[in-house]
Amino acid sequence: MTHKWTRGLSWLALVLALGATTVAFTGMTLARVDRIGKLEGFSYLYQSAPVAAGALVIAIIALFLNWRAGWPARRAALIGFLFAAGFVGSLAIRVAMAGGAPMIHDATTDLADVPQFEAIELPDDNLRGVDTEAKWIALHEQGYPELRSVVLDRSIEQTIRDAETLAKERGWTIRAVDPKAGRLEATAYASYIRFEDEVVIRARPDGAGRSLVDMRSVSRVGIGDLGVNAQRIHDFLEDLAAVR
Known part of the structure; x- marks a missing residue:
């Protein structure tokens, strides 16, 4: 038995x-x-x-x-x-x-002047799960206080060209790039399923001959992202700063 x-x-x-x-x-x-x-x-x-x-x-x-x-x-x-x-x-x-990633799917380095998409159209329900932009900002500030703009000692045009190279190395699909205007938009992919996340990178002059770089990464589906978008921003900007 x-x-x-x-x-x-x-x-x-x-x-x-x-x-x-x-x-x-x-x-x-x-x-x-x-x-x-x-x-x-x-x-x-x-x-x-x-x-x-x-x-x-x-x-x-x-x-x-x-x-x-x-x-x-x-x-x-x-x-x-x-x-x-x-x-x-x-x-x-x-x-x-x-960890304690907030239940949001939209991460950025600049909450005061959020980088906007021009070539890519975000879903109409991008505020899903938070109802208002103010609630999204509050959750973002609490969950990702470390995400900040970065300053790079290179021209705006070179910054975007370097960003484009890194994006292609990661297998992202470039949707629009304009080095002179300091913009790049791309679709990145997450996990084995290849969830589509939209990315915009913005470079502007900082007033001292350098580039002030901001980035935003947004999931097209779901409410929370387990911190994937914030981690993507952190890793990408770290690698961009290391380009020589």
């Missing part, structure tokens, strides 16, 4: 873990190649997560029973545990990395 329960739980953990992983990966892949919507693809992952968590619990119990019963189904229990742990662990790490 003990062996029967051990084998049953071991195979149940394996089937649930593989099933959850397959469903999540299939949905995300379909969204990645635009066969289904991005949020629909993400829902496959979201809905599979509880199944993977359950598989992880069952796998742990199965491993314990295997240990007590002489390992009659150790392979199924171990594989189920590894798949479930990988699924749940990767999600936990991603959420932990987001």
Whole structure:
């Protein structure tokens, strides 16, 4: 009887873990190649997560029973545990990395004079989740106090050309670029699903022969972004400042 329960739980953990992983990966892949919507693809992952968590619990119990019963189904229990742990662990790490990111999807270095898009049209519901611009600003100031304009010791034109090079290296799609006017607009991509995020980079003279650079990154779908847009701005401007 003990062996029967051990084998049953071991195979149940394996089937649930593989099933959850397959469903999540299939949905995300379909969204990645635009066969289904991005949020629909993400829902496959979201809905599979509880199944993977359950598989992880069952796998742990199965491993314990295997240990007590002489390992009659150790392979199924171990594989189920590894798949479930990988699924749940990767999600936990991603959420932990987001820390206390506010529930907004629009990040910028300049809240007083927000960089505007000209070539790219943002969704009409870009204030979704916050209702008013004042609430967005308040959440932004609380969540991303470190995002600030940067000053670069180079011309406006060179700054935008350097930004264009970095954007292309990252695989972004350039939508508009005007080095003399100090503007660049592009579409960046996030996660395996390739969520589309719109980016605008603005360079203006600082009055001392240098460039004052601001950046904005906006997700086209969703309410919160787990801090992805703010991190993109931080990393991009850091790399832009390092260009020689």
